[in-house]
Amino acid sequence: MYLRLFSYIKPYKTFFTLSFITMIIFALINGFSLGMISPFVIAIFNRDGNALSILGESNIRILNNIDRWMFESSPLVALKRLSLVIILIFFLKGFFQYFHNYFNCRVEQGVIKDIRNHFYRHIHTLSLGFFTKSSTGNLSSIVTNDIEIVRESVSKGFIEIVRESTLAIIYIIIVIWASWQLSVLSILIVPLSIFLIARVGKRLRKRGTRIQEKMGEMMSTFTETVSGIRIVKAFAMEGFELRKFFRNTVNYLKTVIRFETLRLSIAPLTEFLGAIAASVILLYGGHLILVSQTLSPDRFFVFLAASLSLMQPIKRIGEANSKIQRGLGAAKRIFEILDTEEKVKEYPDSITLPDFTKHIRFRNISFSYDSEIPVLNDINLEVKAGQIVAIAGPSGAGKSTIINLIPRFYDPTSGAIEIDGVDIRKFSLKSLREAIGLVTQETILFNDTIFNNVAYGRSKISRKQVIKVSKAANAHYFIEKLPNGYNTIIGERGASLSGGERQRIAIARALLKDPPILVLDEATSALDAESQLQVQEAIHKLMEGRTTIVIAHRLSTIKDADLIYVVEKGTIVDYGKHGELLQKDGIYRKLYKHVLKEAESVTVSDRY
Structure with missing residues (x-):
């Protein structure tokens, strides 16, 4: 040694x-x-x-x-x-x-x-x-x-x-x-x-x-x-x-x-x-x-x-x-x-991901975190270019695991994920992840200025570009009210900002990246009605013109999705459009009624 x-x-x-x-x-x-x-x-x-x-x-x-x-x-x-x-x-x-x-x-x-x-x-x-x-x-x-x-x-x-x-x-x-x-x-x-x-x-x-x-x-x-x-x-x-x-x-x-x-x-x-x-x-x-x-x-x-x-x-x-x-x-x-080995390895002959034009496919995907307890079992799904595809299911069903496999945070135990017919393991990690915009429930910000959090690592980004995406994310107006504007230090993990403000800065960061594929885990944190509306508007702007895979929690997202996959215990148990799934007496209908009740209770509480 x-x-x-x-x-x-x-x-x-x-x-x-x-x-x-x-x-x-x-x-x-x-x-x-x-x-x-x-x-x-x-x-x-x-x-x-x-x-x-x-x-x-x-x-x-x-x-x-x-x-x-x-x-x-x-x-x-x-x-x-x-x-x-x-x-x-x-x-x-x-x-x-x-x-x-x-x-x-x-x-x-x-x-x-x-x-x-x-x-x-x-x-x-x-x-x-x-x-x-x-x-x-x-x-x-x-x-x-x-x-x-x-x-x-x-x-x-x-x-x-x-x-x-x-x-x-x-x-x-x-x-x-x-x-x-x-x-x-x-x-x-x-x-x-x-x-x-x-x-x-x-x-x-x-x-x-x-x-x-x-x-x-x-x-x-x-x-x-x-x-x-x-x-x-x-x-x-x-x-x-x-x-x-x-x-x-x-x-x-x-x-x-x-x-x-x-x-x-x-x-x-x-x-x-x-x-x-x-x-x-x-x-x-x-x-x-x-x-x-x-x-x-x-x-x-x-x-x-x-x-x-x-x-x-x-x-x-x-x-x-x-x-x-x-x-x-x-x-x-x-x-x-x-000496800890990289479990997600980049292949020596990896290629750069070309422009995404056709589809993302999961082929017989199974996954386990510890090689013993399976989390996903034989997942098959397809997301066509330009579609909004929602993944719905109860807590612990494996929804987050599915979206974590797309940017190769983990590799599947078996099966393959393809982009335009090519296994994503053949792409370089850098080009794959540059093509994917990720917005998670947990908003991660750094102890730096708002400008640097939005630009994040891009030294050649102009102030004009940052302001443009901040406006699109409904963030510009509250940023301007801060003592130092875009130069305000926001503290560790954005501690000086509210939950809605942090989410809008994260959306602005994703907009600036301008990825063709968007992976979105909708926030479930309780926001006031105004903040919730502003965040939702920002998310819709972010989704425009992109292929979006979203873990859906909100009624609007569920209704607007081109296709919904229902996951339970690591398996896709149903799929279809919102109206089609409601006609069936399955788990989706129960989930939808539960979301509807939550929305109604939030509306009633907002009145008081």
């Missing part, structure tokens, strides 16, 4: 290479700064002029020249020159550390941008079935929180492990150079620390995944409550929603504490092991200096500084590993979405 994450670094390989090079140079300078302890000790305590460089006696001319420049003078002058070298070393150390962090930042931010864009692009390719089963809050949590944790995993996990491992190798080299006998003792701690880090890492990954799952549940509750705040307040369920959210935050807290309890144990354990090793080294090193006299004091100081410094990279590697494990847990959730 980490190799898969690493593949996102490829577009930024230049910055990554520069980050790696500056990191190596920084690590080398960091190690060299420790090595300066030896000449520093010699410069202060050695009085006979037999000073050595950090690498000891060397045949390399430049090192010998540095030796002579630093030490072939009085101890005070040597100390001054040594101080200048130390200042230069730490300047270079800070310089390369800065550019390492800068290049690292370019890599990590670029990687996260690409993962986020890949994720967002992929969910646009998934069918509606995916979204009906997925929580909006969970998806929001993945695209924000999980991806941010992956960023930490890349920047403070992988890159930190490489950096600290490089430092550890340099310190080990210095340790071995200073005293191979003492290095044997100090290196004994490394395998034990690695074993501890690996053992704990597996458990951290599992707990890290649970943290992201609990975060998703918490975000899901939050987004659902905010989006449905009217219902929450209308039912006075603030307390219920608070208790539900607080349960989620408590569960998240418990999961984080379990993760942190394990993670925080790594640093003190590795440090404790290092302290044990350091104590043994001090005892043995003192013996080598004082008793056997096989180790010089300056080498011992270098060894001691390097071995103590070695503890920090080992400790940080453990901490970085915990970040990696949590990042892998988050990456697992991201890749589960990215």
